Amino acid sequence: MGAKGRLVGIVFSALALVWLGTHVLAALVGIPTRVATGHKRYGPSDRPVKALISGSSLTYSAIDWASVADRLGMAIESWPVPGSSPAEWEQLQRRSPQVTTTFVGVSLYDLNEVSVCEFRANIVPIRQTLEDLRAARADVSFVRRMLNWYSLTWLRSVFPTVGMSDRVIFGLRDKGLSLLGRRNESDDTGAALQVVADEAPTERVSDWPEGRLLRRLASMRANQGRPWFAGPKHQSLIRLLRRAREQGAVVVLVLPVSGPFQEGILQPADTSAYETSLSEVERAVPGVIWVRLDDIAGITSAEYYSDLVHLNSYGRSIVSPEFMRRLRGDEPTRVTGDVRVTSQRAR
Amino acid sequence: MTFTSVEFPLFLSLLLLLQHAVRRSALETYLLLLGSYLFCVSGSLTGTLLVFTTSLVDYTVGRRIHAAEDPGLRKRWLLASLACNLGILAFFKYANFLMGAVGSMAGTMGMPMSVPHVDFGLPPGISYFTFTGVSYVVDVYYGRLDPSRRFAEYAAHVAYFPKFLAGPIARAGDVLPQLTAHVRASARDFEVGLAYFLLGAVKKLAIADQVAPHVGLIFSDPGQFDALTLLQGAIGYSVQIYCDFSGYSDMAIGCARMMGVRLPQNFAMPYSATSIAEFWRRWHITLSNWFRDYVFLPLEIATRAARFPSLRVSANLLLTMALCGLWHGAAWTFVLWGALHGAALACNRAWTARTARRRRTGQRAGSSLGTLASRLLTLGVVVGGWIIFRAESWAMAEVYLLRLVRFSTDGMRMLSPQIVVATVVLIAAHLLVDKDRNWVEQLAEGGVPARAAAYGTLGLVLCAFGASEIVPFLYSGF
Numbered sequence: 001m002g003a004k005g006r007l008v009g010i011v012f013s014a015l016a017l018v019w020l021g022t023h024v025l026a027a028l029v030g031i032p033t034r035v036a037t038g039h040k041r042y043g044p045s046d047r048p049v050k051a052l053i054s055g056s057s058l059t060y061s062a063i064d065w066a067s068v069a070d071r072l073g074m075a076i077e078s079w080p081v082p083g084s085s086p087a088e089w090e091q092l093q094r095r096s097p098q099v100t101t102t103f104v105g106v107s108l109y110d111l112n113e114v115s116v117c118e119f120r121a122n123i124v125p126i127r128q129t130l131e132d133l134r135a136a137r138a139d140v141s142f143v144r145r146m147l148n149w150y151s152l153t154w155l156r157s158v159f160p161t162v163g164m165s166d167r168v169i170f171g172l173r174d175k176g177l178s179l180l181g182r183r184n185e186s187d188d189t190g191a192a193l194q195v196v197a198d199e200a201p202t203e204r205v206s207d208w209p210e211g212r213l214l215r216r217l218a219s220m221r222a223n224q225g226r227p228w229f230a231g232p233k234h235q236s237l238i239r240l241l242r243r244a245r246e247q248g249a250v251v252v253l254v255l256p257v258s259g260p261f262q263e264g265i266l267q268p269a270d271t272s273a274y275e276t277s278l279s280e281v282e283r284a285v286p287g288v289i290w291v292r293l294d295d296i297a298g299i300t301s302a303e304y305y306s307d308l309v310h311l312n313s314y315g316r317s318i319v320s321p322e323f324m325r326r327l328r329g330d331e332p333t334r335v336t337g338d339v340r341v342t343s344q345r346a347r
Numbered sequence: 348m349t350f351t352s353v354e355f356p357l358f359l360s361l362l363l364l365l366q367h368a369v370r371r372s373a374l375e376t377y378l379l380l381l382g383s384y385l386f387c388v389s390g391s392l393t394g395t396l397l398v399f400t401t402s403l404v405d406y407t408v409g410r411r412i413h414a415a416e417d418p419g420l421r422k423r424w425l426l427a428s429l430a431c432n433l434g435i436l437a438f439f440k441y442a443n444f445l446m447g448a449v450g451s452m453a454g455t456m457g458m459p460m461s462v463p464h465v466d467f468g469l470p471p472g473i474s475y476f477t478f479t480g481v482s483y484v485v486d487v488y489y490g491r492l493d494p495s496r497r498f499a500e501y502a503a504h505v506a507y508f509p510k511f512l513a514g515p516i517a518r519a520g521d522v523l524p525q526l527t528a529h530v531r532a533s534a535r536d537f538e539v540g541l542a543y544f545l546l547g548a549v550k551k552l553a554i555a556d557q558v559a560p561h562v563g564l565i566f567s568d569p570g571q572f573d574a575l576t577l578l579q580g581a582i583g584y585s586v587q588i589y590c591d592f593s594g595y596s597d598m599a600i601g602c603a604r605m606m607g608v609r610l611p612q613n614f615a616m617p618y619s620a621t622s623i624a625e626f627w628r629r630w631h632i633t634l635s636n637w638f639r640d641y642v643f644l645p646l647e648i649a650t651r652a653a654r655f656p657s658l659r660v661s662a663n664l665l666l667t668m669a670l671c672g673l674w675h676g677a678a679w680t681f682v683l684w685g686a687l688h689g690a691a692l693a694c695n696r697a698w699t700a701r702t703a704r705r706r707r708t709g710q711r712a713g714s715s716l717g718t719l720a721s722r723l724l725t726l727g728v729v730v731g732g733w734i735i736f737r738a739e740s741w742a743m744a745e746v747y748l749l750r751l752v753r754f755s756t757d758g759m760r761m762l763s764p765q766i767v768v769a770t771v772v773l774i775a776a777h778l779l780v781d782k783d784r785n786w787v788e789q790l791a792e793g794g795v796p797a798r799a800a801a802y803g804t805l806g807l808v809l810c811a812f813g814a815s816e817i818v819p820f821l822y823s824g825f
Contacts, residue, residue, distance in 0.1 A: 011802075013799035144354075147354075148352075165557065165812045168812060214564060
């Protein structure tokens, strides 16, 4: 065999080794090799599904959807994707053409353009992303970053751990600890990818050691970059709400995030850019019911969060009933626009 | 576009294919020139125009110097080229810094003046292509190099994309003959190039970019952390800057090697150095050689008649290294960092002279304990220097160093697993790998299974631990 033949053999053998190694690692630490979309259904099982939840894991940690479905007496479904945003929800919305009510959960975290869902490229066609980037006049570095996600996703279809270093590192650590008969009690899971669970955890950010909070903030800063609220996600949210309005009633839940997240990641200008973005959406899609759950007094306190953005069971026990109250119109506290929320409207 | 950009693999593959198609023809130079200029344009149009301008000036000056017989005329041509290269560098990189310095000087003399701040934006690669131009013209002037005969070849050397953004600062004498000869990459060259690229990517993505967020957090507000955390931050930055920059250099060397061109080594296990002089023979080798040949030696020659030779050498070392610091960026922290290294080099020189005298008089030479102590002392100076280098201002550096020296316990403590693991990996590599061996070159001579296993392992590390959020290369900003 000549030198070139040997080189080809070496390259292919090395690639085979990488393929095998990444699959073994993925299985070991539980990284999905396929896109992690599931289907959830809440409420009476004998009735047809009439409502849809579009939201990220924040929406599920904040609201007890089973109670909401029972109280409203309607079957609700969702297609949850961890870490997702309006860009992904818009695509998943097409799976539920029959619904007449749509609940959409948004927050400072979800609408930040620079926070990208790990499964974005699996769900949102690249053409759609390119069109949105062009329309939003995104700068070159942002376009590159977005396209990088697509290339990572293509690579991930062969080598499943690509771009999942946090999960590999913390997964291996936890495996090592469990082999030693110990468990990780006080430190990060490193999971940027939150599991979409119906149960909210009892952990409190206020109990975290300072070091852990700082590490998480540093990691989030690295992943978040400079917040931006007027890009592809913004456009997707408008399209999603318009289609939802064509189908029936739409309720947008504006969810809170923790105080440490707002202080550590955001600047006042970011918050006002977020509010501007929400106002634009509100103007672009009239007739939507907006429920501001981020203005509940004291809800940004770290004791109500299991991490920097997800409410824990204590936070949920405040936010979820409050949502129902405002939905029924018992206490129409600050609801944007001139729409007064009532249960009839929601239905 | 950089080596970690999504479009780079496509760009490189296309260029390699086209190079293969036009190999050994005059077109190859033009292809390389076109590819390199496309790479430059993707970074900045201004930068590209500057590269073209300096290339044209230096090429013309080189020819004129070679043709001129009158020493005065030759000198004038040399000065014209130096003024062009260094003038561009000063204008784009140091204008605000110099104006600020003039403003504060005027203020301290009781003549306050308002200094305008202009934002030109730093053209990518400016510190590298101007130094490449200076070394070319000076080498031609001293007769160490014949001038390039074809502008396209010289321009391709200056803008050569693997080294354009952050070096290595390859001299024309090393690169031009290879471009002129249209060297062809063998299968071994391609393999070694690929291995270099892979190793560089692992250093950058799996180590430097993993520790970067935690290091950034610690340096952003050193006043709020305790000494242990600050020590971690300093060590973390030492790891980050080494893996980031040597990773870049490895990737650059790898790209060039895949095309058959050999670029000079830029790093050789610098943290294993037992003296600061050895550190600079192993850290950013092409830059330290550049400063040695084009700043320090001319200074030595110019001041050779001065009295007190030891003092003269020390002063020249201090000045050279302060300028080396300033080359890294327009801030006093960089100058101070350079001066610190200059002072350490001067001390090292005095110490070496003393121990040499003791050896001559038969006194005991250094023990292994002494070697360990030298290594730790060298590392201490280097890591301490990085604090000044990385700090956002002198005030921040002062807070950082004071809290560290006083071993302050009043502050937040953050243990970063990423920094700890990366440090252990780097220490192990520096202890286990023979610092004078180049294992990438040697591996390519090994058996097929060993090579496949080694490259596969590197690939696996990259796929498992490579950060998804890429931090820009640190030295491309200098």
